[in-house]
Amino acid sequence: MLEDDEYHDVTIEVGDDPYVKIFRAHVVILNYRSPNLRKIFSTNKKSDETLTHIKLPNILPEIFQIILRYIYGGKLSLREYDTSDIVKILIAANELGLQELIPNIQSFLIKNKATWIEQNFNMIYRTSFEADSFSNPKLSSDPSNYSNDDYNILKNTLQHCIPLIRLYNLTSKEFLNNIFPYRKILPENLYIDLLKIFLDHDYRPQTKEIKVTKEINTNKSIDSKIITHQHAELISKWIDRLENTNELNNLYKFRLIFRGSRDGFTPEKFHEICDNKSYTIAIIKVKDSHEVLGGYNPIIWESRDCNSVSHSEFGKTKDSFIFSFNKDDIKNHILSRVKDVDYAIDNYRFHGPSFGRGDLIIYGGTERSFNNCTSRCKILSYEKQIREAVGYFAVEEYEIFQINI
Known part of the structure; x- marks a missing residue:
């Protein structure tokens, strides 16, 4: 069906100048397999009978060809490709919202390409933080302008990092300038503890700092009435x-x-x-x-x-x-x-x-x-x-x- 040009109803312009290629496909299949393409199509509906045309400038044509074959056929053998291409396939899968494919590629890379990842860590690091899923909309540098939604975004983003910050080791000036303006994202008991510490130097905090270690259970028992x-x-x-x-x-x-x-x-x-x-x-x-x-x-x-x-x-x-x-x-x-x-x-x-x-x-x-x-x-x-x-x-x-x- 992918090779059948006669009944296609969408053209996809993939890549950026000068490396651009036009692909022909079928909206019903792309809608079903890719939630992100479904969103794009919903904003590019044609009232007449002309073909829908969309652009994907962030994906290389040769990588999109691989993804398109997977969308139509449901199969993808990663061992056929170079590691750098597998990473590009992963990035493209993320952009298209192919949630069932992403963890499989990640697992393959971790299990089979650990040495390559270590040797190319800087590239992996930069690529990860270019992805939308690792970022939030830009916030103002002035927290006094934040809405409740802005604070919620920041809170959800940083909640796993906050326990790792040595807040109790800050000076009063550092706390006032760097922490106090963002107090709304702190757990209430932690914020109260910090206030007491910086106002009363004899106070001993009630909140314990979290150790930066994974707690492992060596005991085979579990305190549960339901599970074992x-x-x-x-x-x-x-x-x-x-x-x-x-x-x-x-x-x-x-x-x-x-x-x-x-x-x-x-x-x-x-x-x-x-x-x-x-x-x-x-x-x-x-x-x-x-x-x-x-x-x-x-x-x-x-x-x-x-x-x-x-x-x-x-x-x-x-x-x-x-x-x-x-x-x-x-x-x-x-x-x-x-x-x-x-x-x-x-x-x-x-x-x-x-x-x-x-x-x-x-x-x-x-x-x-x-x-x-x-x-x-x-x-x-x-x-x-x-x-x-x-x-x-x-x-x-x-x-x-x-x-x-």
């Missing part, structure tokens, strides 16, 4: 994007921070305990079944109001995932990674730990239990449906664990 050590091992592999058959070198320590039967099942209790905590894993036991559902949230939980216009109740991350187990058979599982990163985490204050626009939503309960079937899973923002049943379900128990990355 084997479940934790599999989830650890998913966090590190390892295949199920890969050997696990580092099992994260799952530290229980919330349990419904102990702390209460209400959304208020969940947010009271879990807000401003990152790298958390939610484990949910479905009532009257062997089903275990869950999700991984690498960014902080927050309590937000629902906004149908800005959708500000959602947290953005590309690393979250949801999953399901049969409690008695660990091999019977489903892993579903986020595909719509703008809607990865549901921070609506009247929901418990929830993911996507309905992919896994935990509605409110009482202090002692969930007494109704109001939680649900409906695929929208993640790759796969994690429950066979699409209706509502009741929660018997749920737990939140935190890990140190």
